[in-house]
Amino acid sequence: MEKRPIPKLMALAVLLCLVSEALARRSPVEALRFFAREPLSLLYNSALIFLPLSLCLLTRRRLFAAGLVSAAVLGLSIADFIIQCYRTAPLTAIDFALMSSVSSIVRKYLSVWQIALLAAAAALVAACVVIGFRRCPRAQPRRGLAAVVVLTAYLAVTVGYAILRAAVPPPESEANASDIADRYGYAYCFAVSLFDRGVSRPRDYSEQSIDSILDELSHRGGTETEEHPNIIFLQLESFFDVNRLRRVHFESEPLPVFSELEENFPSGQLIVPSLATGTANTEFEVLTGMNLDYFGVGEYPYQTILQNETCESIAYNMKALGYTAHAIHNHSGDFYDRQNVFANLGFDTFTSVEYMQNVERNENGWAKDKVLTTEILKALGSTQGEDLIYAISVQAHGQYPDGEGGEDMPAFGEGTSRASFEYYLGQIQEMDAFLGELTDALERYGRPVVLVMFGDHLPGLGLSERD
Numbered sequence: 001m002e003k004r005p006i007p008k009l010m011a012l013a014v015l016l017c018l019v020s021e022a023l024a025r026r027s028p029v030e031a032l033r034f035f036a037r038e039p040l041s042l043l044y045n046s047a048l049i050f051l052p053l054s055l056c057l058l059t060r061r062r063l064f065a066a067g068l069v070s071a072a073v074l075g076l077s078i079a080d081f082i083i084q085c086y087r088t089a090p091l092t093a094i095d096f097a098l099m100s101s102v103s104s105i106v107r108k109y110l111s112v113w114q115i116a117l118l119a120a121a122a123a124l125v126a127a128c129v130v131i132g133f134r135r136c137p138r139a140q141p142r143r144g145l146a147a148v149v150v151l152t153a154y155l156a157v158t159v160g161y162a163i164l165r166a167a168v169p170p171p172e173s174e175a176n177a178s179d180i181a182d183r184y185g186y187a188y189c190f191a192v193s194l195f196d197r198g199v200s201r202p203r204d205y206s207e208q209s210i211d212s213i214l215d216e217l218s219h220r221g222g223t224e225t226e227e228h229p230n231i232i233f234l235q236l237e238s239f240f241d242v243n244r245l246r247r248v249h250f251e252s253e254p255l256p257v258f259s260e261l262e263e264n265f266p267s268g269q270l271i272v273p274s275l276a277t278g279t280a281n282t283e284f285e286v287l288t289g290m291n292l293d294y295f296g297v298g299e300y301p302y303q304t305i306l307q308n309e310t311c312e313s314i315a316y317n318m319k320a321l322g323y324t325a326h327a328i329h330n331h332s333g334d335f336y337d338r339q340n341v342f343a344n345l346g347f348d349t350f351t352s353v354e355y356m357q358n359v360e361r362n363e364n365g366w367a368k369d370k371v372l373t374t375e376i377l378k379a380l381g382s383t384q385g386e387d388l389i390y391a392i393s394v395q396a397h398g399q400y401p402d403g404e405g406g407e408d409m410p411a412f413g414e415g416t417s418r419a420s421f422e423y424y425l426g427q428i429q430e431m432d433a434f435l436g437e438l439t440d441a442l443e444r445y446g447r448p449v450v451l452v453m454f455g456d457h458l459p460g461l462g463l464s465e466r467d
Contacts, residue, residue, distance in 0.1 A: 001056075001062045001063040001066065001137075001139065002137070002139060005056075005057060005062060006057070006149060009050060009053045009054065009056065009057075009066065010046075010050060012053060012066065012070065013046045013047070013049040013050035013053055014042075014046045016049050016070060016073045016074070017042065017045045017046040017049055017185075017187060018031060018032075018035075019074065019077065020045075020049075020073060020074075020076075020077040020186055020187055021034065021035070021045070021185055021186055021187075023077045023078060023080065023081040023186075024077065024080055024081070024084075024090060024181060024185075024186035026081070026084070034185070038168060038184075038185075040163070040164050040167050040168065041164065041168065041184055041185045041188070042185075043160070044157075044160045044161070044163075044164045044184075044185070044188060045184075045185040045186075045187040045188055047153065047156045047157050047160055048157060048187045048188065048191050049073055049187055050153055050156075051150075051153045051154060051156075051157055052069045052072075053066060053069050053070075054146075054149050054150045054153045055069075055150060056069065057141060057142075057145070057146035057149055057150070058141055058143060058146045058147070058150070059141060060138045060139060060140065060141060061133070061136050061137075061138055062139055062141070063136045063137060064132050064133055064136035067132055067136070068129065068132075071125060071128075071129070073187075075125070076091065076190065077186070079091050080186065080190075083095070086109050086398070086399060086460065087276050087277040087460060088178055088275045088276050088277065088460070089177050089178050089274075089275075089277055089278065089298065090177050090178060090181045090186060090189060090190075090298075091190070092177050092189065092190060092193035092297060092298030093190065093193040093194045093298070094193060094296075094298050094299055094300055094303055094304070095298075097300075097303040097304075098300065098303060098336070100334065100337075101334065101335045101336055101337070105335075108364055108365055108366075108397075108399055109398075109399045164184065164188075168183060168184065170183065171183050173273075173293050174293065174297070175273070175292050175293045175294070175295050175296065175297060175298070175299065176273070176293075176297075176298075177189055177193065177297050177298035178275075180192065180297050189297060189298075192296075192297045193296065193297045193298045193299075195296075196296035196297050196299070197295070197296040197299055197304055197305075198295065198296065198299075198304065198305055199294045199295060200294075227448065228321060228322070228323070228386045229386070229447070229448035229449055229450050230380055230386055230387045230388075230389070230447060230448065230449045230450070231318065231323075231386075231387075231388050231389070231449075231450045231452070232376060232388075232389045232391065232442075232449060232450070232451045232452065233286065233314075233388075233389065233390045233391065233452045234372075234391050234393070234438075234451065234452065234453045234454075235279075235282070235283060235286070235390070235391065235392045235393065235454060235455075235456050236369075236393050236396070236431060236453060236454065236455050236456065237279065237369075237392070237393045237394050237395060237396045237397050237455075237456060238276075238396040238397060238398065238424070238428075238455065238456070238457065238458070238459040238460075239393075239396060239428055239431060239455035239456075240455045240458055240459070241255065241258065241259075241262070242254055242255065242425065242428070243255070243259065245467060246466070246467060247467070254425060254428075254429060254432075255428065255429065255432045256432065256436075257432045257433065257435045257436040257439070258432050258435060261435070261439070261453075270454050270455070272285070272455075272456065272457050273285060273291075273292040273293075274456070274457045275457055275458055276398070276457060276458060276459060276460030276461075277457070277460070278300075278457060279336075279392070279456045279457065280300055280302045280336040280338075281300060281301075282456040282457060283390075283392065283456065284300075284301050284302065284306075286314075286454070287313045287314055287315070287345055287390065288311055288312060288313050288314075288345075289314075290311075300336070302336045302337055302338070302341045303336070303337065306341045306344050306345070307337065307340065307341070307344075308344075309344060310344045310345070310346070311344065311345060313345045313346050314388065314390075315345055315346030315347050315388060315390070316345075316346035318388040319346060319348075319388075321386075322385055322386060323385070323386045323387060323388045324348050324349075324382075324383045324385060324386070324387050324388070325346055325347045325348050325349075325387075325388045325389075325390075326347065326348065326349045326350075326351070326379040326382075326387060326388070326389045326390070327342045327347045327349070327350040327351070327389075327390050327391075327392075328350075328351045328372060328375045328376065328379065328389060328390070328391040328392070329350075329351075329352050329353070329391070329392040329394070330352075330353045330356060330359065330367040330368075330369060330371055330372055330375075330392075330393065330394050330395075331352065331353050331366070331367060331392075331394040332352060332353060332354065333350065333352030333353075333354060338350065338352070339352070347390070349379070349382075351375055351378075351379070353367050356371055356374075356375060358371065358374075359371050362395060362427060362430075363401065363423070364397070364398075364399070364400075364401065366394050366395055366396075366397045367394055367395065368395050368430065368434075369393040369394070369395040369430070369431050369434045370430070370433075370434045370437060372391050372393060372434070372438070373434065373437050373438045373441055375391070376389055376391055376438065377441060377445070380445065380447075380449075392456075393431065395427050395430065395431055396424060396427040396428050396431060396459065398459060398460040399460070400420035400421075400423050400424050400459070400460070400461065401419065401420065401423055402417050402419045402420055416461045416462040416463070420461060421461060424459055424461060435453070438451075439451065
């Protein structure tokens with residue numbers, strides 16, 4: 001770093017970019033193929049990494065500062081690699097806001113020795129930082145030249161953003177972190193997730209445009225009836241109809257209750273914004289009718305705007321008709337900060353697992369869903385009027401254990417073990433039995449009830465569209 005630091009930092013930025021992308025795509029070959037196909041992405045992602053590296057030129061300990069930035073980039077890339085072993089979405093800035101929620105379930109995904117190994121790695125990095133700070137040589141910075149380089153790097157990033165977006169069309173969903181990382185590169189994805197938050201103001205937003213919409217709606221008329229039934233939404237964790245699997249055959253009906261309901265009542269397919277993760281975002285879309293595509297890359301509104309603001313929701317709308325709104329979840333109340341968010345979504349009460357009795361747990365430590373029947377009936381009996389209940393299940397949550405039969409499922413291909421699938425199947429079969437208990441209890445209930453059930457996302461079993 002004493003001689004020609006600028007070209008050396010540029011080379012370092014390109015190297016870090018290649019390593020980061022190789023980890024993100026889980027293959028050095030795939031990273032090289034991506035950059036060969038999209039050379040502009042290589043230049044832009046390298047420029048993003050060079051920008052913080054260029055700040056090293058302003059310091060006396062430029063070698064130490066460059067090492068610190070490099071360690072941060074590599075640390076994020078390795079963390080992204082590890083996280084993508086357990087979910088389909090890459091690591092984004094919003095994940096750091098979720099740390100308080102995630103800390104309570106780390107043991108369900110990582111073994112003790114894995115946690116110890118990560119702690120040892122963190123301690124080693126901290127020791128290297130201290131040693132590096134003491135031993136790295138100092139140099140007198142040329143602040144004028146350094147300022148020019150930093151400004152040039154900043155301009156390259158800002159102007160390059162517009163050029164890259166013009167040259168490479170965005171994916172269909174610009175809020176989906178996986179699609180963004182696949183299209184533009186991981187460094188781009190993480191950088192955008194730092195700043196891209198909330199809903200942008202529509203170009204045609206004005207008092208006149210809103211008045212025209214209200215005028216159009218007023219002419220459509222309403223369909224409100226005299227009868228106001230109790231309404232229950234049941235969000236089923238990682239639940240889907242396994243009969244839809246193309247190359248898996250069952251000796252008997254795996255989900256008898258669900259299949260009977262599907263056959264005899266209105267049913268269909270639900271498009272959700274997540275795969276194998278992001279329960280709270282499916283929840284948000286159902287409760288508010290808002291599309292996550294309106295928000296930032298990888299954003300969880302529960303962790304951003306809804307921390308401090310209210311939002312129109314089913315709960316608020318039904319309360320205007322005299323309903324009392326209840327939320328129920330057989331997991332901890334602080335997961336996704338629901339204990340704060342549900343109040344801003346209009347719920348009058350929230351019952352989490354801490355306030356439930358006789359809770360049974362599965363092998364993974366998740367609460368079994370049959371406890372929800374009791375809690376739903378309690379909520380229905382807690383008022384004299386009509387109730388809106390939003391109940392969220394958790395039993396089929398991953399990570400799914402491999403057990404002894406760790407071989408791959410031939411029907412799925414590499415990445416899904418037979419033991420994991422059989423464990424998952426056992427959990428949703430118990431959930432199916434819970435659906436039978438709940439519907440029987442509601443049929444015996446003396447007042448009319450509408451029950452709406454859906455899965456929040458597909459399970460993390462490595463399934464693809466061809467499956």
